[in-house]
Amino acid sequence: MLKTEPFDAAQYLTSAESQEELLNDALASGDAGYFSHALGVIARARGMTEVAREAGVTREALYKSLSQNGDPRLTTLLGVARALGVTLTARVGAAR
Numbered sequence: 001m002l003k004t005e006p007f008d009a010a011q012y013l014t015s016a017e018s019q020e021e022l023l024n025d026a027l028a029s030g031d032a033g034y035f036s037h038a039l040g041v042i043a044r045a046r047g048m049t050e051v052a053r054e055a056g057v058t059r060e061a062l063y064k065s066l067s068q069n070g071d072p073r074l075t076t077l078l079g080v081a082r083a084l085g086v087t088l089t090a091r092v093g094a095a096r
Helices: 016-029 030-045 049-055 060-067 074-084
Strands: none
Touching: 016 030, 030 049, 030 060, 030 074, 049 060, 049 074, 060 074
16 A cells, blocks of 8 residues: 655745745735635744734634635635735736
8 A cells, every 4th residue: 555645835835936936826826715824824934923923814714714615705815924024915917
């Protein structure tokens, strides 16, 4: 029998470049759940306790908010982004 272990992307996203690429992909997808999950993966890669402290929430609340079933408030997402040193920008796309 083949033994498998759960995959944790946080173990492999150790560089700022790989983290940036994940966030850009998540933003480009337009999927809020994917974006939230990506922030969670990066927060785990950098240390959830420190990110939670800098974001102004408890570690437990941050885990819950950024879980697959979580639905974080915008203030939480912005706080995590700020704690991670992520700058979000907007640009106007082509008219539909």
